[in-house]
Amino acid sequence: MADEAGKHIGEVLLSASNISLSFGAVHALTDVSADIREHEILAIIGPNGAGKTSLLNCINGVYHPQKGTITFEGEPRADLAPSEIARQGIARTFQNVALFKGMTTLDNIMTGRNTRLGGNFLKQALYWGSYQRDELEHRVLVEKIIDFLEIQAIRKVPVGRLPYGMQKRVELGRALAAEPRLLLLDEPMAGMNVEEKEDMSRFVLDVNDEFGTTIALIEHDMGVVMDISDRVIVLDYGRKIADGTPDEVRANQAVIDAYLGVSH
Amino acid sequence: MNNPPLRRVRRAGRVREANKSELPARQAGLDQMMDRSATASDGALDTLPKRLREQARTRGDGVFLREKDLGIWQPFTWAQAEKEARTLALGLAAHGFQRGDKVAIIGDNRPHLYFGVGAVQALGGVPVPMYQDSIADEMQYILDHAEVRFAIVEDQEQVDKILQIREQLPQIEMIIYHDPRGMRHYREPGLEWYEDVQTRGERFEADNPDYYTDEIAKGQGADLAIMLYTSGTTGKPKGVMLSYDNLIRTSLNGMAHDRLTDREEVLAYLPMAWVGDHLFSYAQAMCAGFTVNCPESGATVLADLREIGPTYFFAPPRIWENILTSVMVRIEDAAKIKQRLFHYFMKVAERVGVRLLDGEPVSFSDRMLYRLGEIFVYGPLKDNLGFSRIRVAYTAGEAIGPEIFSFYRALGVNIKQIYGMTEATALVCGQSDGQVDAESVGVPMPEVEVRIGDSGEVQFRGPGTFMGYFKNPEATAETKSNDGWISSGDAGYFDEGGQLRIIDRAKDVGKLNDGTMFAPKYIENKLKFSPFVLEAVAHGDGRDHVSVFINIDLDAVGNWAEKRGLAYTSYTDLAARPEVYDLIGGEIEQVNAAMAGDPKMAGAQVRRFLILHKELDPDDNELTRTRKVRRRFVADKYKELIDALYDGSSEVKIEAKVTFEDGREGTIKATLAIRDLEPVAALAKAS
Numbered sequence: 001m002a003d004e005a006g007k008h009i010g011e012v013l014l015s016a017s018n019i020s021l022s023f024g025a026v027h028a029l030t031d032v033s034a035d036i037r038e039h040e041i042l043a044i045i046g047p048n049g050a051g052k053t054s055l056l057n058c059i060n061g062v063y064h065p066q067k068g069t070i071t072f073e074g075e076p077r078a079d080l081a082p083s084e085i086a087r088q089g090i091a092r093t094f095q096n097v098a099l100f101k102g103m104t105t106l107d108n109i110m111t112g113r114n115t116r117l118g119g120n121f122l123k124q125a126l127y128w129g130s131y132q133r134d135e136l137e138h139r140v141l142v143e144k145i146i147d148f149l150e151i152q153a154i155r156k157v158p159v160g161r162l163p164y165g166m167q168k169r170v171e172l173g174r175a176l177a178a179e180p181r182l183l184l185l186d187e188p189m190a191g192m193n194v195e196e197k198e199d200m201s202r203f204v205l206d207v208n209d210e211f212g213t214t215i216a217l218i219e220h221d222m223g224v225v226m227d228i229s230d231r232v233i234v235l236d237y238g239r240k241i242a243d244g245t246p247d248e249v250r251a252n253q254a255v256i257d258a259y260l261g262v263s264h
Numbered sequence: 265m266n267n268p269p270l271r272r273v274r275r276a277g278r279v280r281e282a283n284k285s286e287l288p289a290r291q292a293g294l295d296q297m298m299d300r301s302a303t304a305s306d307g308a309l310d311t312l313p314k315r316l317r318e319q320a321r322t323r324g325d326g327v328f329l330r331e332k333d334l335g336i337w338q339p340f341t342w343a344q345a346e347k348e349a350r351t352l353a354l355g356l357a358a359h360g361f362q363r364g365d366k367v368a369i370i371g372d373n374r375p376h377l378y379f380g381v382g383a384v385q386a387l388g389g390v391p392v393p394m395y396q397d398s399i400a401d402e403m404q405y406i407l408d409h410a411e412v413r414f415a416i417v418e419d420q421e422q423v424d425k426i427l428q429i430r431e432q433l434p435q436i437e438m439i440i441y442h443d444p445r446g447m448r449h450y451r452e453p454g455l456e457w458y459e460d461v462q463t464r465g466e467r468f469e470a471d472n473p474d475y476y477t478d479e480i481a482k483g484q485g486a487d488l489a490i491m492l493y494t495s496g497t498t499g500k501p502k503g504v505m506l507s508y509d510n511l512i513r514t515s516l517n518g519m520a521h522d523r524l525t526d527r528e529e530v531l532a533y534l535p536m537a538w539v540g541d542h543l544f545s546y547a548q549a550m551c552a553g554f555t556v557n558c559p560e561s562g563a564t565v566l567a568d569l570r571e572i573g574p575t576y577f578f579a580p581p582r583i584w585e586n587i588l589t590s591v592m593v594r595i596e597d598a599a600k601i602k603q604r605l606f607h608y609f610m611k612v613a614e615r616v617g618v619r620l621l622d623g624e625p626v627s628f629s630d631r632m633l634y635r636l637g638e639i640f641v642y643g644p645l646k647d648n649l650g651f652s653r654i655r656v657a658y659t660a661g662e663a664i665g666p667e668i669f670s671f672y673r674a675l676g677v678n679i680k681q682i683y684g685m686t687e688a689t690a691l692v693c694g695q696s697d698g699q700v701d702a703e704s705v706g707v708p709m710p711e712v713e714v715r716i717g718d719s720g721e722v723q724f725r726g727p728g729t730f731m732g733y734f735k736n737p738e739a740t741a742e743t744k745s746n747d748g749w750i751s752s753g754d755a756g757y758f759d760e761g762g763q764l765r766i767i768d769r770a771k772d773v774g775k776l777n778d779g780t781m782f783a784p785k786y787i788e789n790k791l792k793f794s795p796f797v798l799e800a801v802a803h804g805d806g807r808d809h810v811s812v813f814i815n816i817d818l819d820a821v822g823n824w825a826e827k828r829g830l831a832y833t834s835y836t837d838l839a840a841r842p843e844v845y846d847l848i849g850g851e852i853e854q855v856n857a858a859m860a861g862d863p864k865m866a867g868a869q870v871r872r873f874l875i876l877h878k879e880l881d882p883d884d885n886e887l888t889r890t891r892k893v894r895r896r897f898v899a900d901k902y903k904e905l906i907d908a909l910y911d912g913s914s915e916v917k918i919e920a921k922v923t924f925e926d927g928r929e930g931t932i933k934a935t936l937a938i939r940d941l942e943p944v945a946a947l948a949k950a951s
Contacts, residue, residue, distance in 0.1 A: 139335075140334060143334035143335045143336075144334060146334075146335070147333070147334060148445075150561065152332075152335075152560045152561050152563070152564050153560075153561060153563030153564045153567070155335065156567075206445070206446055209446065209448065209449075210445065210446070
């Protein structure tokens with residue numbers, strides 16, 4: 001029902017050119033080039049072991065490719081630690097939920113503000129001075145995220161007690177708390193039932209729409225991918241075999257052979 | 265004039281005397297008002313918009329509404345509320361709003377939707393609040409039937425639903441949404457953001473400064489104030505039309521009955537489409553000037569309840585029960601010492617608390633013990649539940665289990681039963697302080713007359729008697745007689761204490777062969793209060809005695825069996841165990857004993873029962889989707905079982921088709937035992 005014409009996909013935000021990554025004799029990525037444009041939702045698909053997660057890991061600095069360069073906001077990027085990359089505005093969620101199980105939803109999302117919390121250790125520990133004011137401001141932002149993701153009811157619940165679908169949502173919340181320019185989602189809907197998938201799809205679209213956040217996501221559910229993404233990249237055995245709109249990719253013979261199979 | 269007129273109604277005599285000496289001129293007016301309060305409410309404040317304006321004038325800085333937003337309770341004062349409603353109203357006026365226009369209000373309990381109600385009423389329009397979780401098809405009927413021209417909705421979800429059916433609803437001109445999230449790319453005509461409408465309203469006000477005041481002044485007490493569609497178990501929903509007189513006089517009477525003041529705090533969490541919400545959370549707040557709190561979301565109600573600590577609270581039995589269960593579960597998990605403390609002091613509370621609440625004499629030592637319990641158990645527990653400040657709590661709609669009821673009363677929570685329906689503006693009867701029990705629903709509210717019709721049906725007449733069903737004179741004539749008596753459809757009677765007791769839907773009530781009244785639901789409810797009984801179906805109309813089918817609660821009975829080392833393989837197996845028959849027989853005998861104490865019911869004790877081999881199931885059409893027994897269907901399907909209950913046999917063979925969850929069908933063969941029970945002598949009340 002929404003009129004998509006209002007959406008404006010901008011310049012290239014992040015560009016990977018000719019990157020290769022190998023672990024010993026295993027070539028995880030071979031000569032992959034891909035652009036991520038401002039405000040778009042980019043899906044990365046492919047069979048298991050195709051190198052999708054490796055690509056995300058290169059983008060947010062968990063791995064450093066042996067060959068090729070990654071350019072973010074027009075600047076070629078040196079090999080940075082993940083924390084420094086997070087500070088630049090790239091946030092992510094993980095294939096397996098990686099939250100602090102014993103902490104509440106609220107506290108988990110607050111940790112997403114960590115890169116932006118000022119003050120030294122003493123001020124933080126004593127909740128004192130400018131730090132106190134800062135934390136209040138951060139709390140407001142976190143509350144907005146809680147409202148946005150409709151998880152008010154679990155604000156004070158330790159995440160270990162939440163069902164899986166909810167944990168995924170909290171993880172998205174934590175990534176959003178960093179106010180990223182680029183959000184990387186690694187299988188955000190894995191293991192969810194239909195209703196949870198619909199909810200999550202809605203949130204991904206809303207994040208993209210409301211905050212203009214650029215999103216790159218890995219997903220196996222083709223229905224979801226075709227519905228929500230602006231562009232799709234297909235990997236197979238560490239190589240990029242297709243790159244285009246969902247319709248183009250769906251019609252691509254190489255993709256059908258490698259991954260989609262006969263249409264059904 | 266800080267206090268709204270309710271105070272004067274409440275202490276009528278005293279105020280009248282005190283004022284007579286001081287202000288003779290004004291008193292004449294007051295007297296007039298007092299006299300008329302028996303027939304109409306205050307002439308100057310006879311509509312809700314007039315009252316809203318008056319509240320904004322006299323207590324502008326007082327808090328009318330609170331909403332939990334971003335984790336913090338954000339207040340709206342009366343003055344802010346009046347401004348919100350006014351600018352929205354004038355924005356509607358700028359769009360050509362006419363007196364009498366119907367406006368759908370759809371969403372959770374949100375301050376801005378309440379302001380929407382206020383805005384529409386101010387212009388002489390009629391709000392039609394609708395259930396926010398109804399699907400598009402259900403909405404379509406009401407939007408169409410009510411001739412809705414404008415809709416004020418909470419968010420994208422509701423907008424989507426209306427857009428989905430908009431083609432069939434050409435009369436809808438405008439949809440106003442409050443939450444702009446996700447709405448940026450919508451281009452449909454007539455879609456307006458709430459705040460944009462208000463901005464236009466401000467401009468309209470600059471050109472027409474008197475418009476709002478003039479429109480409010482045109483309103484009268486007899487005007488149609490709101491239309492509430494009853495969900496209707498049979499047929500299409502009907503639009504109940506209520507006037508300002510209905511709402512205001514019922515509000516004032518309710519306030520007088522329970523001495524409500526402007527200091528009350530309520531939690532508005534039940535659907536806006538339900539008459540109780542409009543009365544307790546809106547009309548009464550307009551009359552009394554108390555504060556209404558809107559929870560953050562449906563899922564946070566219990567947490568919000570605790571934070572707010574309402575003084576005046578309504579909940580259906582289901583919620584009271586859920587809260588009690590959650591307490592019990594947590595106690596089970598608590599340390600042994602805490603468990604002992606809890607159980608010890610709850611025993612004290614059961615003995616003493618209810619008597620204290622009813623103002624009966626209690627020995628000094630018990631009083632001290634209860635006070636100690638208050639420190640160690642009741643106080644912390646009530647605080648944890650958000651019940652520390654409750655002065656008046658209501659339950660209605662269904663029968664409530666006596667032990668649930670007395671649990672809260674023992675803690676000192678003044679829970680009472682009320683009886684009413686949408687057609688009566690929610691209030692017909694209510695229990696008075698000191699005369700509260702789990703069985704009755706109290707005495708008629710002020711100005712309300714209640715009588716029992718020839719067929720045993722409860723009929724009533726009063727200031728809350730509705731105007732009629734919208735565009736449905738036949739249904740109106742069926743329900744409301746020419747002289748204003750409403751047939752409730754409920755069977756009931758007045759007990760010795762003059763309290764009304766509701767026993768069943770009138771059409772289900774029958775007679776045993778000896779003439780004893782047979783009210784199946786009354787008996788079934790009593791049986792279902794046992795944790796072991798999941799469902800019960802009572803038979804007896806046109807028979808010599810009452811007999812019942814029982815469905816055991818597999819969890820509870822299974823647990824019970826486990827503790828006794830009783831092995832079983834399935835529901836059917838467990839249900840057939842003689843030990844289980846003993847257990848259920850004991851439960852039924854307790855119900856019989858309770859009924860023996862009630863002269864009207866003593867003859868309808870359960871004499872024979874059997875435990876069904878399977879659970880009654882909506883998939884087999886035995887229950888409705890809301891889990892009400894389809895009496896006639898069950899009677900038909902299990903005719904041979906019923907016959908066996910009345911031919912004296914001690915067992916019966918059954919072969920029945922069942923539908924499995926995956927749609928397959930199968931047959932179950934079983935032999936069901938039938939047990940006889942000795943009736944308890946109908947002696948006068950044992951207690």
